[in-house]
Amino acid sequence: MSATGTLSRGALALLLRITGTPKQEVDAEDLSINADFKELINARMIHPLQNSATSLNVDDQDYELLPCPSGSGFRYFSSGAGWVNVPTTSIGRYQVSSNRFLQCVQQWLDISSHQPVTELAGDILWDLGDIWLGKSRVAVLFCRRAYLAQTISTVKLAFGSFARRRSAVILTDRAISQNGPPIPGEPLCIAIHDLLLPDQQCISAIDKDLLAELLGYGRSHQANRPPTWCSEDGGELVVNGEQYIFTGLTHKRIIRQLFEAWESGQEKLRTAAVLENAESKASAFSQAFSGCKTQWKNVVGYGNGNCWLKTE
Numbered sequence: 001m002s003a004t005g006t007l008s009r010g011a012l013a014l015l016l017r018i019t020g021t022p023k024q025e026v027d028a029e030d031l032s033i034n035a036d037f038k039e040l041i042n043a044r045m046i047h048p049l050q051n052s053a054t055s056l057n058v059d060d061q062d063y064e065l066l067p068c069p070s071g072s073g074f075r076y077f078s079s080g081a082g083w084v085n086v087p088t089t090s091i092g093r094y095q096v097s098s099n100r101f102l103q104c105v106q107q108w109l110d111i112s113s114h115q116p117v118t119e120l121a122g123d124i125l126w127d128l129g130d131i132w133l134g135k136s137r138v139a140v141l142f143c144r145r146a147y148l149a150q151t152i153s154t155v156k157l158a159f160g161s162f163a164r165r166r167s168a169v170i171l172t173d174r175a176i177s178q179n180g181p182p183i184p185g186e187p188l189c190i191a192i193h194d195l196l197l198p199d200q201q202c203i204s205a206i207d208k209d210l211l212a213e214l215l216g217y218g219r220s221h222q223a224n225r226p227p228t229w230c231s232e233d234g235g236e237l238v239v240n241g242e243q244y245i246f247t248g249l250t251h252k253r254i255i256r257q258l259f260e261a262w263e264s265g266q267e268k269l270r271t272a273a274v275l276e277n278a279e280s281k282a283s284a285f286s287q288a289f290s291g292c293k294t295q296w297k298n299v300v301g302y303g304n305g306n307c308w309l310k311t312e
Contacts, residue, residue, distance in 0.1 A: 005107040006204040007043065009196070010036040015045055015101065016173040016192065019144045024096040024123075025049070041094075045101055049093045102126055102142055105171065105192070108206045109140060121158040124151060128171075130164070133212040135245060136231050139164035146172035146189065152180020159184045163249060166256065167233030169215060171195075171206075185232075188215055228311050230259035239299050239311055251292055253278035254285075258300065258309040268306040 007015075014036045018026045028037075040046045063076035074086045102117045106128050115129030120141070128140045139162075145151045159165050165185030170176075176189045183189070195206045216232075229238045234256030237244045246252050254274055261269050275282055282288035285302045301310045 005104050006202050007045070007104065008036065008039060009201050009203060011039040011043070011045075012203050013193070015040055015096065018046065018094070018096050019101070019173045020147070022145075024098065024144070025093055027093050045097055045104075046094045047097050049095055098123075098126075102128060105142060105206070108204065109208065110205075111140065120162065121154045124154050125158050125170075127162075131208065133208060133215060135243075136215075136236055137167065137233070137247075138215065139168040141168060141170045141187075142172070143170050143176075143189070144173045146170075146176040146191075147174050149177045149179040152177050152183065156181050156183050159187070164233070166252075167231065167235065169211065190214065228259075228262075230256060232256075234259070237299060239309075242298075244294050244296070244299055246292070246294055246296075248292060250278050250280045250282075250288060251294075251296070254280070254288065255300075258307065262309040262311065268308045271302060271305055271307045274307055 018024060063078065066075055066077075068075050068085060075083050076086065077083055099117060103113070106113065106115070106117070109128070109131050111129040111131055117129075118127040119125070120127055124144060126142045128142055130137050130139050132138075143151065143155055155170070162168070162185075165183075165187060168185060168187040170183075170187050170189045172189055172191050174191050176191075190211075192206070195210055196203060197207060227238070227240050230236070234252035234254070235246050237246065237255050237259065246255055257269065257274050257277060261267075271285060275285075275288060278288070280288045282290075285300065285307060289296050289300070299310050301308045
């Protein structure tokens with residue numbers, strides 16, 4: 001991998017294939033030792049585990065492997081060819097360097113390296129950080145072995161306590177299983193290769209414009225928005241064409257509740273219930289929105305223990 005984080009399309013496909021194995025491991029003998037494999041080694045996307053190979057099968061015949069006298073690699077003796085050297089890369093077992101790969105995906109999405117990769121579910125799901133798509137902030141995660149229903153069950157449990165689930169996308173190693181349970185927040189789940197352009201042979205970026213369109217944040221969606229609209233996470237609210245941006249997590253949760261109530265025709269909500277659902281410790285709206293830079297009083301009405309979205 002170069003300084004710019006470029007990986008060939010073939011090498012990425014091979015890497016995702018290995019990522020989908022139970023332990024993210026593969027025997028070199030099961031692979032074609034081609035340019036893609038060598039690229040992953042040189043990029044340190046995969047690393048060798050301790051070599052325990054003692055024999056090599058060639059044309060259905062097993063040969064005992066012995067260390068080369070030079071100390072580099074191995075060799076075996078064939079009655080027809082004499083001593084045959086075997087490169088170390090051709091034997092043994094290799095494992096994906098998960099952290100390096102996930103940092104590469106961060107780079108492709110312009111996620112700051114200051115946002116650490118965080119494991120959310122044991123060796124299955126990672127939080128890569130947040131990106132901005134237009135004026136919407138989106139959490140990006142990576143899930144491996146997404147083709148298994150049991151994996152989706154694990155993701156469901158992890159998302160139950162994931163604070164940013166209302167505005168999230170899960171990148172996967174391959175197409176996600178349709179047999180798993182629904183994931184809270186209904187995040188977009190999409191295989192990484194589906195975000196690559198068909199003629200993109202050198203991968204150095206993921207198509208964020210396509211991602212924005214799929215999430216409903218793209219230009220075509222913005223042009224078709226109704227006069228009053230709210231993003232899934234409550235961070236962006238448009239009332240009669242006027243845009244309001246909320247960055248606080250509690251503020252977003254409150255705004256989303258008020259919008260959903262307005263959208264369903266429910267005029268007012270109990271303030272105490274809204275604050276509790278937003279996991280706010282405040283006892284009044286003025287406290288909950290203290291420090292909010294947005295002109296929230298233009299769109300939030302409250303009084304007599306009730307609250308509502310102001311659209312007129």
